[in-house]
Protein backbone atom coordinates (compact mmCIF):
# COMPACT_ATOMS: atom_id res chain seq x y z
CA UNK A 286 0.00 0.00 0.00
CA UNK A 287 1.49 3.39 -0.89
CA UNK A 288 2.36 5.60 2.10
CA UNK A 289 -0.32 8.11 1.27
CA UNK A 290 -2.99 5.47 1.94
CA UNK A 291 -1.87 4.97 5.53
CA UNK A 292 -4.13 6.47 8.19
CA UNK A 293 -2.67 9.82 9.10
CA UNK A 294 -2.16 8.99 12.77
CA UNK A 295 0.24 6.32 11.58
CA UNK A 296 1.74 8.25 8.72
CA UNK A 297 2.49 11.25 10.96
CA UNK A 298 3.62 9.31 13.99
CA UNK A 299 6.80 10.86 15.40
CA UNK A 300 9.92 9.13 14.08
CA UNK A 301 12.38 11.12 16.16
CA UNK A 302 12.20 12.53 19.66
CA UNK A 303 12.13 16.06 18.29
CA UNK A 304 8.96 15.17 16.32
CA UNK A 305 7.10 14.73 19.60
CA UNK A 306 5.54 18.14 20.09
CA UNK A 307 5.31 19.88 23.44
CA UNK A 308 5.97 17.63 26.47
CA UNK A 309 9.41 19.17 27.01
CA UNK A 310 9.62 18.15 30.66
CA UNK A 311 8.56 14.61 29.99
CA UNK A 312 11.02 14.34 27.12
CA UNK A 313 13.90 15.66 29.22
CA UNK A 314 13.18 13.34 32.15
CA UNK A 315 12.68 10.34 29.92
CA UNK A 316 15.87 10.86 27.97
CA UNK A 317 17.87 11.42 31.16
CA UNK A 318 16.51 8.15 32.57
CA UNK A 319 17.20 6.29 29.33
CA UNK A 320 20.77 7.60 29.28
CA UNK A 321 21.27 6.41 32.85
CA UNK A 322 20.22 2.97 31.66
CA UNK A 323 22.48 3.00 28.66
CA UNK A 324 25.37 3.87 30.97
CA UNK A 325 24.27 0.89 33.05
CA UNK A 326 23.24 2.73 36.23
CA UNK A 327 19.56 3.61 36.38
CA UNK A 328 18.12 4.95 39.66
CA UNK A 329 14.93 3.09 38.89
CA UNK A 330 14.79 0.21 36.45
CA UNK A 331 11.35 1.12 35.16
CA UNK A 332 9.66 4.34 34.08
CA UNK A 333 5.93 4.96 34.20
CA UNK A 334 4.75 7.54 31.67
CA UNK A 335 1.32 8.85 32.48
CA UNK A 336 -1.11 11.41 31.14
CA UNK A 337 -4.30 11.85 29.09
CA UNK A 338 -5.01 9.90 25.89
CA UNK A 339 -3.36 10.85 22.60
CA UNK A 340 -0.74 13.18 24.04
CA UNK A 341 2.40 11.34 22.94
CA UNK A 342 3.31 8.72 25.56
CA UNK A 343 3.56 5.73 23.26
CA UNK A 344 4.91 7.96 20.49
CA UNK A 345 7.82 9.14 22.64
CA UNK A 346 8.90 5.60 23.48
CA UNK A 347 8.68 4.55 19.85
CA UNK A 348 10.58 7.60 18.66
CA UNK A 349 13.29 7.10 21.28
CA UNK A 350 13.66 3.41 20.37
CA UNK A 351 14.05 4.45 16.76
CA UNK A 352 16.54 7.20 17.48
CA UNK A 353 18.68 5.14 19.91
CA UNK A 354 18.44 2.12 17.61
CA UNK A 355 16.89 -0.01 20.35
CA UNK A 356 14.70 -2.95 19.54
CA UNK A 357 11.22 -2.24 20.85
CA UNK A 358 9.58 -5.19 22.60
CA UNK A 359 5.99 -4.17 23.06
CA UNK A 360 3.22 -5.66 25.14
CA UNK A 361 -0.31 -4.56 25.69
CA UNK A 362 -2.72 -4.89 28.63
CA UNK A 363 -4.49 -7.86 27.08
CA UNK A 364 -1.23 -9.82 27.06
CA UNK A 365 -0.42 -9.18 30.70
CA UNK A 366 -2.80 -11.91 31.72
CA UNK A 367 -1.18 -14.66 29.78
CA UNK A 368 1.57 -16.04 31.89
CA UNK A 369 3.51 -17.48 28.94
CA UNK A 370 3.56 -14.06 27.24
CA UNK A 371 4.96 -12.40 30.32
CA UNK A 372 7.47 -15.19 30.72
CA UNK A 373 8.59 -14.70 27.15
CA UNK A 374 9.24 -11.03 27.87
CA UNK A 375 10.97 -11.88 31.14
CA UNK A 376 13.31 -14.18 29.25
CA UNK A 377 14.17 -11.50 26.75
CA UNK A 378 14.60 -9.01 29.57
CA UNK A 379 17.02 -11.24 31.43
CA UNK A 380 19.42 -11.61 28.52
CA UNK A 381 22.49 -9.43 28.48
CA UNK A 382 22.19 -6.15 26.62
CA UNK A 383 25.66 -5.75 25.26
CA UNK A 384 26.42 -9.16 23.82
CA UNK A 385 28.41 -8.82 20.68
CA UNK A 386 26.32 -8.10 17.64
CA UNK A 387 23.07 -7.71 19.55
CA UNK A 388 20.98 -4.61 19.60
CA UNK A 389 19.91 -3.13 22.89
CA UNK A 390 16.27 -3.43 23.72
CA UNK A 391 13.57 -1.39 25.33
CA UNK A 392 10.53 -3.10 26.80
CA UNK A 393 7.23 -1.27 26.55
CA UNK A 394 4.23 -2.38 28.60
CA UNK A 395 1.59 -0.17 27.09
CA UNK A 396 -1.50 0.88 29.03
CA UNK A 397 -0.80 -0.94 32.27
CA UNK A 398 -3.91 0.60 33.81
CA UNK A 399 -5.83 -1.88 31.65
CA UNK A 400 -4.77 -4.57 34.05
CA UNK A 401 -7.55 -5.22 36.51
CA UNK A 402 -6.87 -5.34 40.25
CA UNK A 403 -7.36 -8.68 41.91
CA UNK A 404 -8.12 -10.76 38.81
CA UNK A 405 -4.73 -9.98 37.34
CA UNK A 406 -2.77 -10.17 40.54
CA UNK A 407 -0.53 -12.74 38.86
CA UNK A 408 0.05 -10.32 36.01
CA UNK A 409 1.05 -7.50 38.37
CA UNK A 410 3.45 -9.75 40.25
CA UNK A 411 4.97 -10.89 36.99
CA UNK A 412 5.56 -7.27 35.97
CA UNK A 413 7.23 -6.57 39.30
CA UNK A 414 9.45 -9.62 38.82
CA UNK A 415 10.26 -8.36 35.37
CA UNK A 416 11.28 -4.96 36.74
CA UNK A 417 13.49 -6.60 39.36
CA UNK A 418 15.32 -8.88 36.99
CA UNK A 419 15.43 -6.90 33.76
CA UNK A 420 18.64 -5.93 32.04
CA UNK A 421 16.85 -3.59 29.65
CA UNK A 422 14.87 -0.44 30.29
CA UNK A 423 11.21 -1.19 31.07
CA UNK A 424 8.72 1.54 30.20
CA UNK A 425 5.07 1.47 31.17
CA UNK A 426 2.31 3.84 30.12
CA UNK A 427 -1.00 4.63 31.82
CA UNK A 428 -3.72 7.25 31.73
CA UNK A 429 -4.41 7.11 35.42
CA UNK A 430 -1.44 6.04 37.54
CA UNK A 431 -3.10 6.89 40.87
CA UNK A 432 -5.29 3.86 40.92
CA UNK A 433 -4.64 1.89 44.11
CA UNK A 434 -3.89 -1.30 42.20
CA UNK A 435 -0.94 0.35 40.43
CA UNK A 436 0.74 1.37 43.65
CA UNK A 437 3.41 -1.37 43.59
CA UNK A 438 4.28 -0.40 40.02
CA UNK A 439 4.43 3.28 40.96
CA UNK A 440 6.81 2.53 43.80
CA UNK A 441 9.10 0.59 41.51
CA UNK A 442 9.20 3.22 38.75
CA UNK A 443 10.35 6.66 37.85
CA UNK A 444 7.14 8.61 37.29
CA UNK A 445 7.06 10.89 34.25
CA UNK A 446 4.04 13.14 33.71
CA UNK A 447 2.65 14.13 30.29
CA UNK A 448 0.45 17.19 29.89
CA UNK A 449 -2.79 17.53 28.03
CA UNK A 450 -1.84 19.18 24.72
CA UNK A 451 -3.11 22.73 24.28
CA UNK A 452 -5.50 23.77 21.52
CA UNK A 453 -2.76 25.86 19.94
CA UNK A 454 -0.36 22.93 19.75
CA UNK A 455 -3.02 20.59 18.34
CA UNK A 456 -4.11 23.14 15.73
CA UNK A 457 -0.49 23.67 14.70
CA UNK A 458 0.06 19.95 14.11
CA UNK A 459 -3.15 19.81 12.06
CA UNK A 460 -1.97 22.75 10.00
CA UNK A 461 1.33 21.06 9.23
CA UNK A 462 -0.46 17.92 8.12
CA UNK A 463 -2.72 19.94 5.79
CA UNK A 464 0.35 21.64 4.33
CA UNK A 465 2.10 18.38 3.73
CA UNK A 466 -1.01 16.77 2.20
CA UNK A 467 -1.73 19.86 0.09
CA UNK A 468 -5.19 20.21 1.62
CA UNK A 469 -6.90 23.58 1.70
CA UNK A 470 -8.01 24.43 5.23
CA UNK A 471 -9.57 27.25 7.21
CA UNK A 472 -7.67 28.13 10.41
CA UNK A 473 -10.96 28.39 12.34
CA UNK A 474 -11.81 24.85 11.28
CA UNK A 475 -8.53 23.56 12.71
CA UNK A 476 -9.13 25.44 15.95
CA UNK A 477 -12.61 23.99 16.14
CA UNK A 478 -11.34 20.42 15.70
CA UNK A 479 -8.56 21.10 18.21
CA UNK A 480 -11.02 22.41 20.77
CA UNK A 481 -13.31 19.41 20.56
CA UNK A 482 -10.39 17.00 20.77
CA UNK A 483 -9.71 18.13 24.34
CA UNK A 484 -5.98 17.70 23.90
CA UNK A 485 -6.24 14.28 22.27
CA UNK A 486 -4.13 14.65 19.16
CA UNK A 487 -4.98 11.18 17.91
CA UNK A 488 -8.68 12.00 17.72
CA UNK A 489 -7.98 15.46 16.22
CA UNK A 490 -5.91 13.92 13.40
CA UNK A 491 -8.60 11.30 12.76
CA UNK A 492 -11.28 13.99 12.53
CA UNK A 493 -9.17 16.06 10.19
CA UNK A 494 -8.56 13.04 7.97
CA UNK A 495 -12.26 12.13 7.84
CA UNK A 496 -13.20 15.60 6.60
CA UNK A 497 -10.27 15.96 4.21
CA UNK A 498 -10.76 12.55 2.60
CA UNK A 499 -14.51 13.07 2.31
CA UNK A 500 -14.48 16.60 0.90
CA UNK A 501 -10.93 17.40 -0.19
CA UNK A 502 -10.94 20.56 1.96
CA UNK A 503 -11.45 21.47 5.59
CA UNK A 504 -13.83 24.31 6.35
CA UNK A 505 -15.39 25.47 9.60
CA UNK A 506 -18.89 24.56 8.48
CA UNK A 507 -17.81 21.03 7.55
CA UNK A 508 -16.02 20.67 10.86
CA UNK A 509 -19.10 21.87 12.74
CA UNK A 510 -21.25 19.45 10.83
CA UNK A 511 -18.99 16.42 11.09
CA UNK A 512 -16.86 16.55 14.18
CA UNK A 513 -18.41 15.25 17.31
CA UNK A 514 -17.03 15.10 20.76
CA UNK A 515 -14.78 12.13 21.04
CA UNK A 516 -16.21 10.98 24.30
CA UNK A 517 -19.15 10.03 22.16
CA UNK A 518 -18.33 6.68 20.62
CA UNK A 519 -21.17 4.77 19.11
CA UNK A 520 -22.66 1.53 20.34
CA UNK A 521 -22.75 -1.23 17.73
CA UNK A 522 -26.49 -0.59 17.24
CA UNK A 523 -25.90 3.08 16.45
CA UNK A 524 -22.87 2.24 14.33
CA UNK A 525 -24.95 -0.16 12.23
CA UNK A 526 -27.60 2.49 11.74
CA UNK A 527 -24.95 5.04 10.73
CA UNK A 528 -23.39 2.50 8.39
CA UNK A 529 -26.57 1.49 6.60
CA UNK A 530 -27.75 5.08 6.31
CA UNK A 531 -24.48 6.28 4.77
CA UNK A 532 -24.70 7.86 1.37
CA UNK A 533 -21.00 8.44 0.93
CA UNK A 534 -18.07 6.12 1.37
CA UNK A 535 -16.41 8.35 3.99
CA UNK A 536 -19.56 8.30 6.11
CA UNK A 537 -19.60 4.52 6.03
CA UNK A 538 -15.95 4.34 6.96
CA UNK A 539 -16.47 6.73 9.81
CA UNK A 540 -19.43 4.66 10.99
CA UNK A 541 -17.35 1.49 11.36
CA UNK A 542 -14.37 3.22 12.93
CA UNK A 543 -16.19 5.40 15.47
CA UNK A 544 -17.58 2.63 17.60
CA UNK A 545 -16.92 1.46 21.09
CA UNK A 546 -16.26 -2.09 19.91
CA UNK A 547 -13.21 -3.36 18.04
CA UNK A 548 -13.33 -4.07 14.33
CA UNK A 549 -13.58 -7.83 14.72
CA UNK A 550 -16.64 -7.48 16.87
CA UNK A 551 -18.07 -4.90 14.48
CA UNK A 552 -17.57 -7.35 11.64
CA UNK A 553 -19.71 -9.88 13.48
CA UNK A 554 -22.42 -7.30 14.07
CA UNK A 555 -22.54 -6.48 10.38
CA UNK A 556 -22.48 -10.14 9.45
CA UNK A 557 -25.49 -10.81 11.66
CA UNK A 558 -27.52 -7.85 10.45
CA UNK A 559 -27.08 -7.54 6.70
CA UNK A 560 -30.20 -9.66 6.07
CA UNK A 561 -32.17 -7.58 8.57
CA UNK A 562 -31.39 -4.41 6.70
CA UNK A 563 -31.31 -5.39 3.05
CA UNK A 564 -34.27 -6.94 1.30
CA UNK A 565 -32.98 -7.37 -2.21
CA UNK A 566 -31.06 -10.63 -2.73
CA UNK A 567 -28.44 -9.07 -4.95
CA UNK A 568 -27.76 -6.31 -2.42
CA UNK A 569 -27.36 -8.95 0.27
CA UNK A 570 -25.01 -10.92 -1.95
CA UNK A 571 -22.88 -7.85 -2.68
CA UNK A 572 -22.74 -6.89 0.99
CA UNK A 573 -21.56 -10.35 2.03
CA UNK A 574 -19.06 -10.35 -0.76
CA UNK A 575 -17.58 -7.12 0.66
CA UNK A 576 -17.71 -8.42 4.20
CA UNK A 577 -15.91 -11.61 3.28
CA UNK A 578 -13.20 -9.49 1.73
CA UNK A 579 -12.86 -7.63 5.03
CA UNK A 580 -12.57 -10.95 6.88
CA UNK A 581 -9.99 -12.15 4.40
CA UNK A 582 -7.81 -9.06 4.91
CA UNK A 583 -8.19 -9.35 8.64
CA UNK A 584 -7.01 -12.95 8.56
CA UNK A 585 -4.01 -11.98 6.47
CA UNK A 586 -3.18 -9.07 8.78
CA UNK A 587 -3.21 -11.36 11.78
CA UNK A 588 -1.07 -14.00 10.11
CA UNK A 589 1.52 -11.64 8.73
CA UNK A 590 1.21 -8.65 11.08
CA UNK A 591 0.83 -6.35 8.06
CA UNK A 592 -1.21 -3.73 9.83
CA UNK A 593 -1.01 -1.38 6.89
CA UNK A 594 -3.84 -3.45 5.40
CA UNK A 595 -6.20 -2.43 8.18
CA UNK A 596 -7.50 0.47 6.19
CA UNK A 597 -8.72 -2.02 3.54
CA UNK A 598 -10.63 -3.90 6.21
CA UNK A 599 -12.48 -0.72 7.10
CA UNK A 600 -13.05 0.06 3.43
CA UNK A 601 -14.56 -3.35 2.81
CA UNK A 602 -16.75 -3.55 5.90
CA UNK A 603 -17.77 0.14 5.77
CA UNK A 604 -18.19 1.54 2.26
CA UNK A 605 -18.15 -1.97 0.76
CA UNK A 606 -21.21 -3.01 2.73
CA UNK A 607 -23.02 0.34 2.67
CA UNK A 608 -22.67 0.87 -1.07
CA UNK A 609 -23.81 -2.67 -1.76
CA UNK A 610 -27.34 -1.34 -1.35
CA UNK A 611 -28.54 -0.64 -4.86
CA UNK A 612 -32.11 -1.89 -4.94
CA UNK A 613 -33.15 -2.10 -1.28
CA UNK A 614 -34.62 1.12 0.10
CA UNK A 615 -33.29 2.24 3.46
CA UNK A 616 -35.82 1.35 6.09
CA UNK A 617 -35.77 1.24 9.83
CA UNK A 618 -34.69 -2.23 10.90
CA UNK A 619 -34.32 -4.05 14.16
CA UNK A 620 -30.79 -5.30 14.70
CA UNK A 621 -29.74 -8.46 16.51
CA UNK A 622 -26.87 -9.19 18.80
CA UNK A 623 -24.44 -11.50 16.95
CA UNK A 624 -25.19 -15.13 17.79
CA UNK A 625 -21.55 -16.08 17.68
CA UNK A 626 -20.65 -13.57 20.39
CA UNK A 627 -23.54 -14.78 22.52
CA UNK A 628 -22.25 -18.30 22.17
CA UNK A 629 -18.72 -17.28 23.08
CA UNK A 630 -20.04 -15.43 26.10
CA UNK A 631 -21.82 -18.59 27.18
CA UNK A 632 -18.77 -20.79 26.82
CA UNK A 633 -16.78 -18.12 28.60
CA UNK A 634 -19.18 -18.34 31.51
CA UNK A 635 -18.77 -22.10 31.62
CA UNK A 636 -14.99 -21.74 31.53
CA UNK A 637 -15.16 -19.24 34.36
CA UNK A 638 -17.22 -21.60 36.51
CA UNK A 639 -14.81 -24.44 35.81
CA UNK A 640 -11.88 -22.21 36.74
CA UNK A 641 -13.45 -21.05 39.98
CA UNK A 642 -14.38 -24.63 40.87
CA UNK A 643 -10.81 -25.73 40.22
CA UNK A 644 -9.43 -22.95 42.40
CA UNK A 645 -11.93 -23.66 45.14
CA UNK A 646 -11.13 -27.38 45.28
CA UNK A 647 -7.42 -26.79 44.87
CA UNK A 648 -7.31 -24.74 48.04
CA UNK A 649 -9.27 -27.37 49.95
CA UNK A 650 -7.29 -30.33 48.66
CA UNK A 651 -3.94 -28.59 48.63
CA UNK A 652 -3.10 -29.45 45.08
CA UNK A 653 -2.75 -27.26 42.00
CA UNK A 654 -5.85 -26.07 40.11
CA UNK A 655 -4.41 -27.64 37.00
CA UNK A 656 -4.42 -30.99 38.69
CA UNK A 657 -7.98 -30.48 39.87
CA UNK A 658 -9.02 -29.69 36.31
CA UNK A 659 -7.27 -32.61 34.71
CA UNK A 660 -7.78 -35.30 37.34
CA UNK A 661 -10.47 -34.44 39.86
CA UNK A 662 -13.18 -32.72 37.90
CA UNK A 663 -13.64 -35.59 35.42
CA UNK A 664 -14.12 -38.03 38.30
CA UNK A 665 -16.42 -35.68 40.16
CA UNK A 666 -18.50 -35.34 37.02
CA UNK A 667 -18.97 -39.09 36.86
CA UNK A 668 -20.01 -39.15 40.50
CA UNK A 669 -22.38 -36.20 40.09
CA UNK A 670 -24.01 -37.65 37.00
CA UNK A 671 -24.47 -41.12 38.46
CA UNK A 672 -25.09 -40.69 42.13
CA UNK A 673 -26.87 -37.46 43.05
CA UNK A 674 -27.20 -38.41 46.72
CA UNK A 675 -23.53 -38.96 47.07
CA UNK A 676 -22.87 -35.84 45.00
CA UNK A 677 -24.97 -33.76 47.38
CA UNK A 678 -22.78 -34.86 50.26
CA UNK A 679 -19.66 -33.89 48.40
CA UNK A 680 -21.24 -30.56 47.52
CA UNK A 681 -22.04 -29.96 51.16
CA UNK A 682 -18.65 -31.03 52.39
CA UNK A 683 -16.80 -28.89 49.91
CA UNK A 684 -19.19 -25.99 50.12
CA UNK A 685 -19.83 -25.91 46.37
CA UNK A 686 -21.94 -23.11 44.90
CA UNK A 687 -25.07 -23.75 42.87
CA UNK A 688 -23.26 -22.93 39.63
CA UNK A 689 -20.49 -25.35 40.44
CA UNK A 690 -23.04 -28.07 41.14
CA UNK A 691 -24.82 -27.34 37.88
CA UNK A 692 -21.53 -27.53 36.07
CA UNK A 693 -20.73 -30.93 37.54
CA UNK A 694 -24.17 -32.51 37.53
CA UNK A 695 -25.53 -31.14 34.24
CA UNK A 696 -28.98 -32.71 33.67
CA UNK A 697 -29.10 -34.09 37.21
CA UNK A 698 -28.43 -30.76 38.92
CA UNK A 699 -31.96 -30.50 40.28
CA UNK A 700 -31.71 -33.82 42.04
CA UNK A 701 -28.36 -32.93 43.56
CA UNK A 702 -29.66 -29.57 44.71
CA UNK A 703 -32.73 -31.19 46.25
CA UNK A 704 -30.66 -33.67 48.25
CA UNK A 705 -28.34 -30.90 49.23
CA UNK A 706 -31.25 -28.93 50.61
CA UNK A 707 -32.38 -31.91 52.62
CA UNK A 708 -28.90 -32.34 53.98
CA UNK A 709 -28.74 -28.70 54.93
CA UNK A 710 -32.06 -28.91 56.74
CA UNK A 711 -30.49 -31.68 58.80
CA UNK A 712 -32.84 -34.30 57.46
CA UNK A 713 -30.03 -36.53 56.44
CA UNK A 714 -26.66 -35.67 57.83
CA UNK A 715 -23.83 -37.60 56.22
CA UNK A 716 -23.40 -40.81 58.14
CA UNK A 717 -19.99 -41.71 59.41
CA UNK A 718 -19.56 -44.43 56.79
CA UNK A 719 -20.35 -42.03 54.02
CA UNK A 720 -17.84 -39.58 55.38
CA UNK A 721 -15.19 -42.24 55.43
CA UNK A 722 -16.14 -43.43 51.96
CA UNK A 723 -15.90 -39.94 50.51
CA UNK A 724 -12.63 -39.32 52.26
CA UNK A 725 -11.30 -42.52 50.75
CA UNK A 726 -12.46 -41.73 47.25
CA UNK A 727 -10.93 -38.31 47.25
CA UNK A 728 -7.79 -39.54 48.94
CA UNK A 729 -7.36 -42.30 46.43
CA UNK A 730 -7.79 -39.88 43.59
CA UNK A 731 -5.38 -37.55 45.28
CA UNK A 732 -2.79 -40.26 45.86
CA UNK A 733 -3.02 -41.64 42.36
CA UNK A 734 -2.63 -38.22 40.92
CA UNK A 735 0.04 -36.84 43.21
CA UNK A 736 2.37 -39.64 42.27
CA UNK A 737 1.89 -38.47 38.73
CA UNK A 738 2.47 -34.82 39.44
CA UNK A 739 5.56 -33.19 38.18
CA UNK A 740 8.28 -32.04 40.53
CA UNK A 741 7.24 -28.50 39.83
CA UNK A 742 3.83 -28.77 41.33
CA UNK A 743 5.24 -30.51 44.38
CA UNK A 744 7.52 -27.56 44.80
CA UNK A 745 4.66 -25.14 44.36
CA UNK A 746 2.74 -26.85 47.11
CA UNK A 747 5.66 -26.74 49.46
CA UNK A 748 6.22 -23.07 48.80
CA UNK A 749 2.62 -22.30 49.56
CA UNK A 750 3.24 -22.91 53.25
CA UNK A 751 3.90 -26.62 53.59
CA UNK A 752 0.26 -27.55 53.77
CA UNK A 753 0.93 -30.52 51.53
CA UNK A 754 0.82 -33.18 54.19
CA UNK A 755 -2.46 -32.12 55.70
CA UNK A 756 -5.28 -33.83 53.84
CA UNK A 757 -8.00 -33.42 56.44
CA UNK A 758 -11.30 -33.21 54.66
CA UNK A 759 -13.75 -30.56 55.74
CA UNK A 760 -16.53 -33.01 56.65
Ligand SMILES: Nc1ncnc2c1ncn2[C@@H]1O[C@H](COP(=O)(O)OP(=O)(O)OP(=O)(O)O)[C@@H](O)[C@H]1O
Pocket residue numbers: 293294295297298299304305306307308336337338339340341342343344345396426427428486487490
Ligand atom coordinates in the same frame (compact mmCIF):
# COMPACT_ATOMS: atom_id res chain seq x y z
N1 LIG B 1 3.08 15.01 21.49
C1 LIG B 1 2.84 14.51 20.27
N2 LIG B 1 3.62 14.85 19.22
C2 LIG B 1 3.37 14.38 18.00
N3 LIG B 1 2.36 13.56 17.69
C3 LIG B 1 1.55 13.18 18.67
C4 LIG B 1 1.74 13.64 20.01
N4 LIG B 1 0.78 13.12 20.77
C5 LIG B 1 0.02 12.36 19.97
N5 LIG B 1 0.46 12.41 18.70
C6 LIG B 1 -0.19 11.76 17.55
O1 LIG B 1 -1.31 11.03 18.02
C7 LIG B 1 -1.14 9.63 17.84
C8 LIG B 1 -1.39 8.95 19.16
O2 LIG B 1 -0.41 9.31 20.09
P1 LIG B 1 0.16 8.32 21.19
O3 LIG B 1 -0.08 6.92 20.75
O4 LIG B 1 1.55 8.69 21.50
O5 LIG B 1 -0.79 8.68 22.38
P2 LIG B 1 -0.73 8.17 23.88
O6 LIG B 1 -0.35 9.32 24.73
O7 LIG B 1 0.09 6.94 23.97
O8 LIG B 1 -2.27 7.88 24.13
P3 LIG B 1 -3.01 6.67 24.88
O9 LIG B 1 -2.99 7.00 26.32
O10 LIG B 1 -4.40 6.73 24.33
O11 LIG B 1 -2.28 5.43 24.52
C9 LIG B 1 0.28 9.44 17.33
O12 LIG B 1 0.31 8.45 16.34
C10 LIG B 1 0.67 10.78 16.79
O13 LIG B 1 0.29 10.84 15.44
Ligand SMILES: [Mg+2]
Pocket residue numbers: 342343344395396426
Ligand atom coordinates in the same frame (compact mmCIF):
# COMPACT_ATOMS: atom_id res chain seq x y z
MG1 LIG C 1 -0.48 4.90 24.05
